[in-house]
Amino acid sequence: MITLYDMPLSGNCHKVRLLLSLLALPYQTQPVDLRGGEQRSPDHLRRNPFGQVPVLDDDGLIVRDSQAILVYLAKRYGGTQWWPDDAYQLAQIAAWLSTAANEVANGPAKLRVHHKFGSPIDTAAAGQTADKVLGIIDRHLQHQDWLVGDSVSIADVAVYPYLALAPEGGLNIAAYPNIIAWFHRIRALPGYVTMPGMWQS
Ligand SMILES: N[C@@H](CCC(=O)N[C@@H](CS)C(=O)NCC(=O)O)C(=O)O
Structure with missing residues (x-):
């Protein structure tokens, strides 16, 4: 389980x-x-010494970190649609996972934590990071439907939540039309689930 x-x-x-x-x-x-x-707590630190969620337990196999969990699930359960054989495509997916853990986490995600939960942050730095990464992603999606290749991948899944939650961080996501069109494509996927606070059309 x-x-x-x-x-x-x-x-x-x-x-x-x-x-x-x-x-x-x-x-x-x-x-x-x-x-x-x-x-x-000691129990949770045994699962993740960084003291964070998410952590996945798959029949006793423990995986920490959202990006790592996506990799695990894609490779273990997803087949080649989710974990391609091609080295170059995998490298592109890894690059976006890195963007999710760095620029997206330090830009839109940090602003949301500040606005929603009151965490003290350098708002100017987070704002600059957010503007830069949103601009890059919007331009990237101008000529393609998905972040990597011609179908959804874990790159999209890793980047999507904190972009869809960006309005909670005071960001005007509607200024990025290619990101909005990509939101609609993600939302049309069979099995799509949302969470409170996500951008509504
Ligand atoms: N790089 C980690 C970051 C995880 C993270 O920041 N988790 C937050 C919740 S979104 C957390 O557990 N915060 C609790 C804390 O740091 O005390 C990942 O992608 O899983």
Whole structure:
């Protein structure tokens, strides 16, 4: 059985919920009370020494980090549509996973945590990072439907949640028409699931 150590308002957890649902994989969630500090409990630190969610437990195999979990699920359960054989395509997917963990996390995701939960951040730096990454992604999607190749991949799943949650960080996502068109394509996928706070058309 797959168990996702989860927090309903976490975009990182949503990446995993979205892929599990797109793959139609049965799973259960185990909520981790982040406000109460449960992520720093000895039990959770054994699962993830960084004291964060998401963590996946697949019949005793523990995987931490949203990007790593997407890789695991795509390779283990997804077939070549989700984990291509081609080295160049895989490298492109890895590049976007890296963007999700860096620029998207330090731009739109950080602004959201600040606006929604009051975390102190350097708002000017996060704003600059957000503008840059949103512009790059919007231009990238001008001539292609998906971030990599000609079908959805874990690159899209990794980048999507914090872009769709960007309005909660005070960002005007409607200024990026190619991103909005990509939102619509993602939302039309069989098995798509949303979460509270995501951009509404
Ligand atoms: N690189 C990690 C980041 C995970 C992360 O930042 N998780 C947040 C929730 S979205 C968390 O667990 N925060 C609790 C804390 O840091 O105390 C990933 O992609 O999974």
